[in-house]
Amino acid sequence: MANDRNVDKSKLSKHLMQMKFMQRSQENDIQKEIEEEERRRVDETHWVLDLPEIIAKESKYEVESSHAVCKDLKFGRMSFKGMNPTIEKIMQSLVAEELEKKSEQKEREMTVSDEEMARRYSTLVNTVGNKFTTKRQRSQQATGSDTTKKVKREFKKPPDE
Template sequence: MFGLSRSLSTFSEMLLPNSCLLVRLTRQRRSQGIWTKFMKRSKEKALQQKEADDGFGFFSDVITEEMKQGSNKFIIEPSFVPCEDLIVGRLSFQGMNPVIERIMQEEEDAKRKKVVQKVEADVSDNEMAHRYSTLVGTIGRKYNTKRGHTREQIHKGESRSSAPKQKKLKFLKPQVD
């Protein structure tokens, strides 16, 4: 019995270090996982930095020092009047002060003239009317049924019987020589 208890005590002693060893191994694995994540992040940062440096090399003649510093990213406007397109000055409505209303009208007319001068027509009115008329016809044909299509041909002066029908070509066998 004495030998048996002794073997049990050594068995329990053997288990204790193994369990500690397992705990140590799991902690090591966790720390290795953390280190690998850290290493991946640092590698990604290094690659991004390298790509950014290469990009600056490609565009070095275009990028100015002010752009690198980023000092001119924003335009500072002391008033919000131009941002909101507000009217500056005195206002009058419904004939309360006719002099001011006349001044307002003149300023508005001057603004409209500037806008009209900036906008130029790319297409003349006649050309636009011609394009629109042809467009209406093509869109109308899109939604036309077969009956409507035949009516359209009759109105144009074509009849169904007078139009020669084209025969569908059949497959011709090759001649053997």
């Protein structure tokens, strides 16, 4: 008897099954079963040709998803004076990134290698050193004599042979 009650509870009454919403759900279930059977039949009768895959040719046109690239716009969407704060934050971050890239590029252009710096420094030292020397000192440096005294020149007798 206990088993009969469980079976009876799982079955719905005849009057409940005749209601419209129950009939609709039954019709939907029957319709799904019919569609599955049709798919199975089509799959069984479906023929497949063993052809090599066609390789798509590369297009000579470039496709962009946005018109912002065509019009050289920095940002796709723009916002001013706090109308859309999220877009303004995005705009500020993009501007900051762009400025950072420009500064890095400028820094790379302006940097000087160690060898070049040493060469420039050596020529600079000579240039500044020459500024404070007199003409006489420069001429003595060029000839290689460091004597600051005037040497009286005397006649030297040629050696006798």
